[in-house]
Amino acid sequence: MSERSGAVGNDPFNGRPPTSHERLTGLPWDASYRGGPAPWDVGRPQPAIVRLASKGGFAGAVLDAGCGTGENALHVASLGLSVLGVDVAETALAIARQKAADRGIEIEFAAADAFQLQRLGRTFTTVLDCGLFHTFDRDERPRYVESVASVTEHHGTLYVLCFSDEGPDTGPHPVSEAELRAAFNASKLWNVLDIERDRVQTRFHDDGAPAWLATIKRI
């Protein structure tokens, strides 16, 4: 079901090609989770996701793609939904599983590559992407968009919360509204319903960084 294979030999990327972000930093994503919390790992769910959930935005089986240490996924699961969180960072997944055990929340966490989600062999009604899309460069986006579509039920919903390019103090991978819309609409697999201004909390922004919250429907 998942790609939980542990390291392939000494390959820190476990047999997958490194992402543009990993090539840029020279480090696998997993390294971000060793030796203290990563800049985005704020220890609580993102307010934008809590708000979405309180309005009934999550339904059916839920996938959190690039779940990190799982705060958003755990929040949604705590409301009684069936949630799978996936990530390439085994250290983050281990932390997420420990949180679930400590809090008594039923949830699954598995290693999987967001470019190969069809390997999960299951589909989801709602997919959450909090801070993953914006880490991909323009060349990677079409493959990601197709991969997420392969596991999203027809008429299912994808939420993307990503850094925006508007205003001062933007996050490290700012995306324009037009780029975000084009990435999904270009595929013919998705219909971007709505893009709202929001904030993403980080450990370095007092009041969060400017963000887009996109609601995207699988055709």
Ligand SMILES: C[S@@+](CC[C@H](N)C(=O)[O-])C[C@H]1O[C@@H](n2cnc3c(N)ncnc32)[C@H](O)[C@@H]1O
């Ligand atoms: C900016 S962090 C956001 C983590 C989490 N969603 C949160 O809000 O705290 C991006 C996450 O995406 C994961 N990631 C990056 N590329 C990935 C890929 N190809 N497949 C799955 N996860 C990936 C990273 O390991 C990291 O945990």
